[in-house]
Amino acid sequence: xxxxxxxxxxxxxxxxxxxxxxxxxxxxxxxxxxxxxxAYLLDSKWLLSGVAETIxxxxxxxSISDNVNMWGLTLVGALLLLGLFAxxxxxxxxxxxxxxxxxxxxxxxxxxxxPAEGSYLIVNKNLIEACVLWVLxxxxxxxxxxxxxxxQVTNKSEDNYE
Amino acid sequence: xxxxxxxxxxxxxxxxxxxxxxxxxxVFGVFLIALWQKMRMDALKKSNVLSNLIQEKTAPAVVSDxxxxxxxxxxxxxxxxxxxxxxxxxGFATPDWTEKAAENARKNKxxxxxxxxxxxxxxxxxxxxxxxxxxxxxxxxxQASKNEIRPGSKSIQTATRYRHYKELLANDEIDxxxxxxxxHWHARIAIDAAKAGKHVYCEKGLTxxxxxxxxVYDTIKETGIVFQLGHQNxxxxxxxxxxxxxxxGLLGPINLVELTTNRNSPWGAWVWDIHPEGNxxxxxxxxxxxxxxNKIPFGEEALKRFFRWRMWFDYxxxxxxxxxxHDFDALNQMMELGIPKYASSTGGIxxxxxxxxxxxxxxxxxxxxxxxxxxxxxxxxxxNNARGNRIMGHDATMMMGGHAGTGSVHGFIVTADSESTQxxxxxxxxxxxxxxxxxxxxxxSKQIDGVTSATSRYFANRGLLYTYREGKRVDAxxxxxxxxxxxxxSGGQPKCNIEMALHEAxxxxxxxxxxxxxxxxxxxxxxxxxx
Numbered sequence: 001x002x003x004x005x006x007x008x009x010x011x012x013x014x015x016x017x018x019x020x021x022x023x024x025x026x027x028x029x030x031x032x033x034x035x036x037x038x039a040y041l042l043d044s045k046w047l048l049s050g051v052a053e054t055i056x057x058x059x060x061x062x063s064i065s066d067n068v069n070m071w072g073l074t075l076v077g078a079l080l081l082l083g084l085f086a087x088x089x090x091x092x093x094x095x096x097x098x099x100x101x102x103x104x105x106x107x108x109x110x111x112x113x114x115p116a117e118g119s120y121l122i123v124n125k126n127l128i129e130a131c132v133l134w135v136l137x138x139x140x141x142x143x144x145x146x147x148x149x150x151x152q153v154t155n156k157s158e159d160n161y162e
Numbered sequence: 163x164x165x166x167x168x169x170x171x172x173x174x175x176x177x178x179x180x181x182x183x184x185x186x187x188x189v190f191g192v193f194l195i196a197l198w199q200k201m202r203m204d205a206l207k208k209s210n211v212l213s214n215l216i217q218e219k220t221a222p223a224v225v226s227d228x229x230x231x232x233x234x235x236x237x238x239x240x241x242x243x244x245x246x247x248x249x250x251x252x253g254f255a256t257p258d259w260t261e262k263a264a265e266n267a268r269k270n271k272x273x274x275x276x277x278x279x280x281x282x283x284x285x286x287x288x289x290x291x292x293x294x295x296x297x298x299x300x301x302x303x304x305q306a307s308k309n310e311i312r313p314g315s316k317s318i319q320t321a322t323r324y325r326h327y328k329e330l331l332a333n334d335e336i337d338x339x340x341x342x343x344x345x346h347w348h349a350r351i352a353i354d355a356a357k358a359g360k361h362v363y364c365e366k367g368l369t370x371x372x373x374x375x376x377x378v379y380d381t382i383k384e385t386g387i388v389f390q391l392g393h394q395n396x397x398x399x400x401x402x403x404x405x406x407x408x409x410x411g412l413l414g415p416i417n418l419v420e421l422t423t424n425r426n427s428p429w430g431a432w433v434w435d436i437h438p439e440g441n442x443x444x445x446x447x448x449x450x451x452x453x454x455x456n457k458i459p460f461g462e463e464a465l466k467r468f469f470r471w472r473m474w475f476d477y478x479x480x481x482x483x484x485x486x487x488h489d490f491d492a493l494n495q496m497m498e499l500g501i502p503k504y505a506s507s508t509g510g511i512x513x514x515x516x517x518x519x520x521x522x523x524x525x526x527x528x529x530x531x532x533x534x535x536x537x538x539x540x541x542x543x544x545x546n547n548a549r550g551n552r553i554m555g556h557d558a559t560m561m562m563g564g565h566a567g568t569g570s571v572h573g574f575i576v577t578a579d580s581e582s583t584q585x586x587x588x589x590x591x592x593x594x595x596x597x598x599x600x601x602x603x604x605x606x607s608k609q610i611d612g613v614t615s616a617t618s619r620y621f622a623n624r625g626l627l628y629t630y631r632e633g634k635r636v637d638a639x640x641x642x643x644x645x646x647x648x649x650x651x652s653g654g655q656p657k658c659n660i661e662m663a664l665h666e667a668x669x670x671x672x673x674x675x676x677x678x679x680x681x682x683x684x685x686x687x688x689x690x691x692x693x
Contacts, residue, residue, distance in 0.1 A: 057271030149183040
């Protein structure tokens with residue numbers, strides 16, 4: 001895929017910012033001994049609320065959920081930021097964030113005990129971030145700017161943009 | 163292109179190559195620096211919050227395990243709602259309860275009542291005697307005594323039903339009794355039980371009247387039996403933690419404590435169900451009302467009084483003995499208050515115009531001039547606006563329950579006062595911020611309980627339902643009964659012994675007396691009289 005210089009920079013900045021955000025989301029949970037995904041899951045509505053309840057009721061599942069979140073976010077964030085295996089990271093991140101969306105979708109008629117920090121109707125920041133991660137998967141930049149460049153076997157010296 | 167140029171180009175290409183590969187690494191570096199700075203700032207803030215000022219003591223010692231020493235035979239006198247809970251604390255539930263709890267757990271995965279019950283320690287007891295004036299409940303007690311679904315081994319003995327408590331006390335096999343009757347029966351039964359050499363666990367409030375409380379106290383002291391009053395808050399870890407903080411003076415001088423009760427449901431206001439099988443044949447009404455000052459013949463009114471006895475001064479003391487007593491005892495546990503010098507109270511029947519004579523809105527003030535302290539209690543049964551309890555010090559305020567909202571059951575938060583002397587420097591340096599708690603205690607914040615009903619939440623917030631031992635949820639009532647049984651076996655004193663019971667009873671009766679007479683009541687500690 002070829003990008004103009006402006007497009008490359010824009011997409012890279014987007015990747016770095018999303019990476020930064022997910023990285024800190026993960027680390028802030030890792031360093032907080034009291035953090036648990038339980039509170040979020042307990043407030044779950046719609047299709048996945050039963051799944052959420054099962055997870056919360058089972059200490060093993062809850063612990064897995066906590067770890068997947070803490071480490072998943074940290075790893076995905078760091079990889080996007082550094083541009084290492086960034087396409088895989090983008091897909092994993094998109095799935096993770098999409099799960100947050102579907103565990104608590106902002107549909108009308110669904111009331112949540114924790115107020116949202118903005119005003120949302122069907123579309124919220126989780127959905128947008130999941131979508132952004134998908135865009136980062138479809139428009140990869142890490143093979144040009146990022147550690148993935150080291151893995152480029154062919155055409156190494158050629159810049160992949162016009 | 164010359165060779166030299168080619169070489170230069172190659173080098174610069176290689177360098178550009180590397181630069182592009184590593185272009186975002188500096189951003190990662192910036193992230194790490196920002197993270198490090200933030201963590202350092204948080205650590206500095208944390209080092210100045212109370213958690214570091216408190217000389218951490220280990221969690222309250224779990225009473226050494228004496229349950230396997232001597233098998234104890236227990237009698238239960240009064241097997242109503244509270245009696246059921248207490249006997250579950252001993253390890254016996256009715257088959258109805260275990261079935262329903264199992265079904266609830268199936269329906270709601272967060273309902274842990276059965277799991278908590280089944281993981282209780284086996285206290286090595288049998289329920290051998292049940293006394294209840296209502297046939298249905300007496301039969302339930304017998305069923306509970308032989309229910310095979312229980313923690314530990316199968317039950318050894320099945321309970322016998324006694325129609326009168328004196329017959330139960332005459333059984334020499336019985337080592338100890340649990341009294342969970344309405345309050346107007348507590349004194350007579352406790353005194354007779356002690357004289358018969360039985361150890362006594364008595365529900366709160368200790369007695370219906372002040373005079374009865376003194377008599378019970380004297381009898382327990384004379385007989386030397388092991389007595390426990392039913393304030394299970396004594397087992398709650400949060401209260402011990404709060405005591406440590408207060409003892410170390412971290413709240414500064416405390417001149418005002420505010421205790422509150424907010425409930426807003428008929429159930430919370432003691433409008434309890436009248437059992438469909440309750441009638442003249444199944445209820446021994448005459449015995450029930452024997453100690454009460456006013457007597458009425460059996461009929462519809464009597465049925466109400468039998469099942470909703472807390473609504474009348476004939477059988478109890480309303481908010482005073484039911485709910486104020488809990489909050490008072492918890493405060494007495496944390497601050498070792500003892501009996502106040504003066505008490506006054508006001509209130510009225512403002513919402514429940516249903517024939518009751520105890521107030522549904524009621525406030526009491528206890529004055530401790532020697533401690534420079536006022537304890538204020540305020541209760542309403544017609545608003546759920548949970549205000550929580552607050553211990554207000556010059557340097558910091560401790561808030562428990564209510565809107566303190568520490569996010570879990572019976573935690574508390576401590577917030578510094580903007581005019582604090584003790585924290586002045588740290589406030590000025592901005593290390594302590596009055597907007598945020600300097601100490602938060604939220605046990606089990608990673609644990610989830612399915613405590614759902616408003617009344618359950620009321621009790622849970624006060625630590626009256628569950629507490630935590632080594633991070634595991636346990637029923638406070640179970641621990642409280644265990645504390646009593648362990649004391650019987652070891653010859654020690656349980657946590658809410660007769661001295662604590664006297665503090666509770668006299669304080670509550672002073673407040674009740676003030677409401678009934680409309681004047682301030684003074685305690686005469688020398689002559690042990692109310693003036």
